[in-house]
Amino acid sequence: MLSPSKGKAKEETQWSSGWWEYHPLLDQTQRPAAWSSSSTIFSAHPTQPLITARQFSSSKQFTVVSPPPILASPSSYEPPTVISVSPGGDWLFAYFPSGEIDGVACIWQRGPALDMWLVKEWWTLNRGGGVVAANWLGGPREWTIDDAGSPTRLPPRGPITPVSLFTLILVTETRWVSICYQRQYFPTLRTISCPLSEPASSGDGQPNASPPDSHKICTRAAIGLAYNESSILIATRSRTIPSNSRDNSLNSINLTLPLALDIPPEPEAATEWESWGEESSVELCEVRLDWEAMVLSTTPLPVLHGFDLGLSNLTFLQPPPHSAGSMESSPDAIYLAASYLDFGDYTSTPKSELVLHALSRSDAGTETRAWACKPAATRSFSDGVLTFMHPCGSTSSTFGLYVGLLDTSGPLPREKSLLKQIAIGSIRVFRISDLTDHERWEPGSIMSPANGVGRDLPLNSLLSPNNTLMLCNSAWSVGPSRMSIQMLPTLVKDAASVAVPPLSQKLATSLLSGTSTTDISHLLAALTVPLEEVGETLIHALILAENGQDKGTLTWRALGLALETYRLRARKAHSEAEREILNARWQTALETCSLASCNSAFEDCKDGDGFDLSAVWQLVGLSTWVVNFVEKLLKECILSLDLTGSSQGHDDLFDTSSTPQPSVLLHLAHPNSLKGLHAAVSSVTRFRNKVGALSASEENSQIAKNVLLDLIDCSGVDLNALEPVLGELLSDVQKFSAEDVRKGLMICEPTSSMGAHIRNAIEKMTSSAIVNRPRLFIKPFELMDGVSQIFDARKDKPKDIITKAALSGRSQEVVCLRCGGRSEVGMNTTHISPSWRAWERLWNKHCICAGAWVLQ
Template identity: 45%
Template sequence: MFHDMKSTPLSPSKGKAKERRNWQTGWWDFEPLAEQSRRPVEWSQSSVIFTAHPTQPLLTARHFSSSKQFTIPSPAPVASAPGSYEPPTVISVAPGDDWLFAYFPRRDGDGTGCLWKRGAQVDSWNVKESWSLAQGAGVVAASWLGTPREWVVSSTGASTRLPPRGPRTPVSSPTLILVTQDNRINVCFFRYYVPHLKIMSCSLTQPGITMEAQPNLGTDKGASSVRQCFRAAIGLAYNDTSILIATRSYILPPPMTNASQFDATHPTLPGEMPPDLLLEDESMGWECCGEELNINLCEVQLRFNGLQMSLYVEPLPPIVHAGASLVDLNFICTPPPETEQPSLSPKMKKNSEQKGHTYLASAYLDFGDYASTPKSELVLHTITRQPPTINSNSNKSTWIYHKNAVRSFTPSVLTFVSPCSWLGEEGRNLVYAGIVDTFGTLRKPSLKRKEAIIGRIRALNLSDLTDNDLQPSPILSTLDRVGQDLPLNAAPSPNGALICTVSSSLWPVQTSIHTSPRPRASEDVSGLSIPPLAAALAAATFARKTASDITHALSLATTPISEVSDTLHHAINILENNQNGIPNSFILPFLGEAMVVYRHRATNVTDNKEKDLLTARWKIAHDICSLAACNRAFEDCQDGDTYDLDAVWQLIGLSTWVVSLTERIMRECVLSCDVRAHGTEPQPPSAGTSTPLNAPILLFLGHPFAFQNFGTALGHVTRYRAYLGSLSAKGEVAQIARDVLIDLVDSSGVDFAALGTLLVSLVQECQALDGDTCREALAACQPTPAMQPYLSNAVNKVAYSKVLNKPTLFIKPYDLVDGVGRSSIAPRKDKDKDVVSKGVLNGQVPSLTCLSCGGKSEVGVDVSLPGITSLRWRGWEKMWSLRCICGGSWTSIAT
C-alpha cells in the first residue's frame, strides 16, 4: 500500500509537468536489509545463477546467458514436508563448481542443511548428504576450503597465479565451513575413500580443540541470556593457514522461569511474589537485550597430523563500539605484492613469505525514528597479524585492528558490497558499492527508454573508501517499478565482469544483471595497454573456467565488431606471451569463446550480409574444434597401421564429416580462384582488389594450427580407406562398411592422397607466416589482409592441380534427383547429427544440448549407447561427458 504513494506527478501549471513525475523511496523499501537473512544469490563458475524461491523451500537456477532455468531437487526432509520449511537462507557453490550447499530453516523445528554433487550437465544435481540443524543453530555463513589458486592478468599483459588461500586440505574433498547462530564453527567434509559426511564443531566464544573422532558437544547456553549470531563473515587470507571469523550477535532475553524454579527460591508462587521483585527480575534480563555493538573475531586453525584432522579455535579481542544496525559484513583479502628478494636463501624465502592485506568491511543502516529514509555508512578495518617477539613470554601472534576509513552515503543508501577481481592486480585494491538513490525525477517514457537510473555501482579504493577513477555502472529499474524492488543483495560473475542483483520482493523476484565499473573511454586507449576484457578472458582461459560474462559483454550490439576482434586479439597475445607459444590446450578453449561471441552477434544482427559473415566465422571456429576432436578419435582407435574394427561405423561417421569439410574447402578454393583468374592462368591478387581472400573457411589453409589439423585429418582418412580396402570381407557387415567408405572417398571429387602431398609442399610457407598475423586471424576467425599473398598462392595451387575432379566436386547425385527420392540420398542436416560423433542421432537415449554452440549429442549421456562395443571409442566418448567439443557445458533441458 505504500508504493501507491511513491510516484506523485507535479502540478500541471509548471511547464512540462505532465511529462515529468517524481519518485521517492521509503524506509520500508530498505527494511529487508536489516533482516537477519536476506535473499541469497550465488553465481557459479559454470555461469549458473542460484537463487531462493520467494515463497517455497526450493533452490532455483538459471544459466547465464542462455536463460535455461531449472530447479535443484530438494532433500528428503524438505520434499516430504514443504509446508514446514522456509526458502533457503544460505546458498554456497564450491569454486570447482562440483558441490553445492544450502540451508533450509524450518518454521516449527530443526532446519536442514544439504550438500549436492553435480553430474555431467549443469542442470544435473544429486543430493549427496543432508542433516538437521537444531532450531536456533541455523547456518549464517558458509565458505569452502581447498580452492584452486587464481589467475590474474595485469594491464601490461603479465599473468600471475596467486598464492593459495586458507589451510591445506590434503585428505578431504570437499571441505565446507559453516558458522551457525549458536556461535559455533562447523567443518563439514568427506574424507577420501569414505562415503559419509563428517562434521567437526567447536564454539567460537571460548578457546577449544576438537578432534576428528571426538563427538560434538552441542550448543553453548549462557546462564542468564542467549547470544544468537545473525551476521558472520569468513576470511581466507593469501599465504595464511588461519581462518578468520567475524560475527555479530543479538542478546536474546532469558527464557521464562518456570514454577518449580520459583518454588526452590521463594516459598510463594509467582503470582504471590511482591510486584517490585518481579519487575526487578525482568529488568535485569531485558536491559541487556538487543544487538551487540561489538564485532567478535576468532582465529581458527584446521590441522592434520597424519591420522586425523583437528580444529583449533582461539577467540580474539573484539572490535568495540563498531556501530549499531549492522546489515553487511565482508572480509576482503588482497594478495601479496609481487616483490622478488634474490638475496634470500630458499629457506629464508619460505619463512618470510609475504602476506596480503586483510580488510573487514562492515555496513550499517540507521533508520532513526522511521520518519525518513535511513542513513547508511561503510566502515573499513585493517586486520594485521603481528608475530611474537623474541622477548615475549608467549609464542602466540597478536592481532592489530586499525580503522582505515568511514564513508557515509547520505542521502543515498548503500545496499550491497562486492569485491573486485576482474581488473587483475589493479582491481584487488578496490571494492564495489551498490548505492541506491532515495528520490528522483522521471521524464516522459519513450519507445527507446523503458528504464530509469536509480543508483550506481561505484568502485571504491580500499585505502580510504574514496571513489576510484573507474566509470560507475548504472543501476536500472523499469519505469513501472521505479523506486521499488531495490537491489539488496549481489553476486559477482565468475570473472567479475558482471554483477547479479536480487530484490527482496516476495513475487516476482527482480533479478538484474549489471556491468561492473569499467575504465573511462579516454583511459581505454592511453591509460591501459591491454583492454580489461582481454585480460579477464586470458585469465579465464588459464584457469579453465567459463568466460560467459566476458563473451556476453563482447556480444552486445553496442560493442563495435572491430573492438571485439581487437579484444580477442589482445587475449590470444597474452596466452602466447605467457606460454612461449600457445599450446593446443589453450587454443581450443579460446576458439570456443570466440565462437560464442560471433554466434551471439550473428543472432542479434539484422543485416543479412553481416549475419552470413558472422555465421560463417563462428561455424569455422566450431569446425576447427571438431577437426581436432576427430583427429583425437582416430588416434585413440589406431594401433600402428591398423584401426579398431569394433569402431568401424563410428570412424566412418567421422570420415564422412571430414570428407564433407574437405569438399567445402576445395569448392571455396575453386570459386575464389575463378573470381581472380583472367583467362586460363591464375593471377595474384592486385593491391586494390575488391574480392579479397577473406572467406573464413580458408583458415584451414592459412592458419598453421588449422592447417596442421586439416592435413592430419586427410592422412587419417586416407590411411583408414586403405586399411579397410586391404581387408578381406569376412561378413556382410564388414563388406558394407568397406564399400561405404571406399565409395565415400572415391566419389568425393578429391584425390585425398594427392591432396595430402600437395599440402606438404605448403607447410613451410604456412609456418613462415608472421605470428601476430596468425593470432589476429584466429581472433577474427577469418584470414587477414597480410595473409593474402600466401593464400593466393595456396588457392591457385589447389584449384589448378590435378587433385580435384571439379564436376564431381560441385555436382552430387542427390542434386540430380527431385521429389521424395532426393531426401533419401541427400546428406542429413546438422540438427539431425551428433555434434561430437558426427553420426546420426538415433533417439534411443535423450540427447544433451550444448549451451555454447547449440549442438546436440548422445555421447555425453551417462547411459552407454547401444551397439557400441569398442572400448577405445567409449574412452574417447568419455572425454566429452562434461564438455562439448567447443568447450561448452551440457544441459539436459530441451531446446
C-alpha cells in the first residue's frame, strides 16, 4: 500500500505492507511451482485444476493434459497443491485436492517435445489424506567444480534404484510415507506405504493398514536425501483437529435427542478444544528402502520441541562432501532449516526466526548407527520478514543458505511512471555453521514494480536449473500470479573467484550434466555484458569441462551453447552491424552441427561398399545441402579475395585485431569444422560414384541417379578435386594450439593465428581446377524468364533442420528452442528404410544443435 508522507509535496511517498500480505506463508495458500532441468516452469492455475507451463525465457505457455477424472468433472477439483518434476525432467507429479470427493494424484511422462506430456499413471486419495510433499529417487549424480577448477561427480543422493523407471516419495496428510515406483518392463504402478509416527515395515503387495492418529494431520513436510546415504529423512509438522472431524460428524445434529440432558461433561472432552491447532514440535523419521526385497521401513527419531511460532518454511540441506569423488566416503552432516513467523496480536508485520538443526550418524557400529540431532544455530530478524530459503553453492567454501528478507516499508520516489523497479528486500547468503552472513557472497536485491509495491509480495521462489536466477511469485489469489525474475547474490571478487569465474563454473557443470543452459545464456545475452567477456566466459567454461568428460560429446554441447548465446544476443542487438556479426556466428555453429549430422547419416546408411538404396532420396536431400553449403563457402572465399583483388600482401584482411574475419571461414581452420567438411565432401563424392554406376533396371534409382548427377556435375565446384585439398588442409590445422581451437569454437570465428592458414586455404580452394566461377555465381535457370521465380519459390520453402528436405506440411512439426529449426522427423515413417529410421531416432528428443523440441 502507498501512504503519503508528511511535509512538502516534493518529498517522497512511503510504501508499506500489512501483516495480511505475509499470512499465506502460514495458511499454505502459496501457489506451487517447479522449474525443471530442461528449463520448463510448471505452475498451478489460479482457479482451475490445471497445470500451466512455459519454457524460459519464452513467453509462450501450454497446458499439461489433465488425468481422466479431472477431464470428466473439472468443477469437482481444485488447483494442484503439490507439483514436482524429476531431476532428469522426464517425469512430472501433481496432486489435485477436492472438497467434495477423493483427490487425484497423477504422474506424467514427457514425450519427444518439451510441451508434450502424457498421463502415465493416476490414482485417487481419500479426503483428508492428500499429498503434502513429494521428491524423487534415482536422480543423476551431480557435477561440481572446486575452487581449483577440477570437476568431480558427487555421490548419489538417497537409496539407489537400479531397476525402476521412476521412484517417487510422497508424504500425506495422514502422516504416512509412500514409495511409488514402476519397474522396468512392468506396466503398472506399485506402491508401498508406512506410517511415520511409529516403527513399521511393509513390503510390495502387502495391504496398507488404517492410518493411526486420525485426529492429527500433517500440514508441512520436508524430504531429505543425503549423499552416500541409503536412508531417507523426513521432517513433518502436524496439526491437531477434532477427533470426529474427518467424518464430518461435527456438521451433523441429532434431532431425536431430548432437549434437557443431565449428563456431566467428561473432563477430557471439556478441554479437548484447547489442544486443537498447530503443534509446537517437528517430528523426524528415518525411512529405509530395501530395493532387493522391496521392503519399506520407518523408524521415528526424537521429536524437536519448543517451537510455538507458526512454521513457514522447512527444508533439508547438505554441503557437498569433502571427498566429492569418493563413493565410499561417509556422509557429512545434513541440516534441517526451519523458519518461523510471529504475528503477535496481528497489529503489525510479523517477526521472523530461523532455526538450524544438524543431523549426523552416531559412531557406534556400522549398520546400526542411529541418527543424532542437535541444535546448530538460531537467528532472529526484526527489520525484515523471512519469506523463502534455498541451499546455494557447489563447493564447501561457498556453500550456504539463500534467504529472502522483505522490507515492510520504504521510500517510493515520486515519478511520472510507477513501472520503475525498486528494491523491496534482499537475498542474502548465510553460513551453515552459525547463520551469520557469508563473507564470500554479496547480497542481491529483490525488485518490484512501483505500481504494485507492498502487495502481492514475492513469497514463493524457485531456483533456475543452474542456480543463476530466481523466479519469485506471489501468494495464491483468484487472479494471475505476479511472477518476477530476481538476480541472485554474487561471489565477492577475490583471488579464488578470479581463478574460477562463477558463470564459467556453472556453464561447465551444465555442459557435463547435459542440463539446459538457457538461464545462463539469458544472462550472457544481456547487452550490458561486453561481447569479449561473453567469449571469455564460454572459453573458460570449456576449459573447466574438458577435464571431466569425453571431448566428442562435450564439443557438441559447447557448440550448441555458443549457438544459443549468440542467437539470443542477436535478438537484442540494437546495431545492425552487430546483429549481422552475431547471426553469422550462430549460423556457423549450426552449419558445423549440420555437417556432423549429415556425416552420421551417410555412415548409418552404408550397405557394405555401397549405400542403402531404399534411403536414396533422403541421401540425395543431404547431398543437396552439402553441395549448396560448399558453394556458399567458396563464394565467401572468392569475395574475400575480391575485396583487395589478390590475397598476396594483404595480411590485414585476415587480422582479427583490426577487422573480424567472416565466421563462415572458420570451417577452413577449425579442426572439428574442417574434419566435418572433409568427411561430408568425401561421403557425397562416394555416394555420387556409387549411384552413378547403377544400371537402369530400377526406375526409382535411375531417377535419383539423374537428379544427383545434375546436382553435382552441374555445380560450380569439382568435389573430386576439392576432397584431396581439404585433406591437406586438415593435416595443416593440427598445428593450432588447444587454446586457439577452444577460442575458435566458442567465438565461432577464426582467431588471429588462423589468418595465414585461411589465406593459404583460399588460394588452394579457389583455383580453376576446383571452382568454375560462372557456374558458381550464375545458375542456368537464372538465365531463363519465368523459371527463376519457380526456383526461388522452391528455395524459400522451409527446410527440415534434420533431413534438409522441404517440409511437407502434412505432419506434426516440432521447433528447436535453441536454433529455431523446424522438423518432421519421426512423424512420417511410411516407406522409409530401417537404417534411415534408426538414424532419425537419434533426433527424437533433441535437435542437431542439442536444443530441445517444442510442438509447432
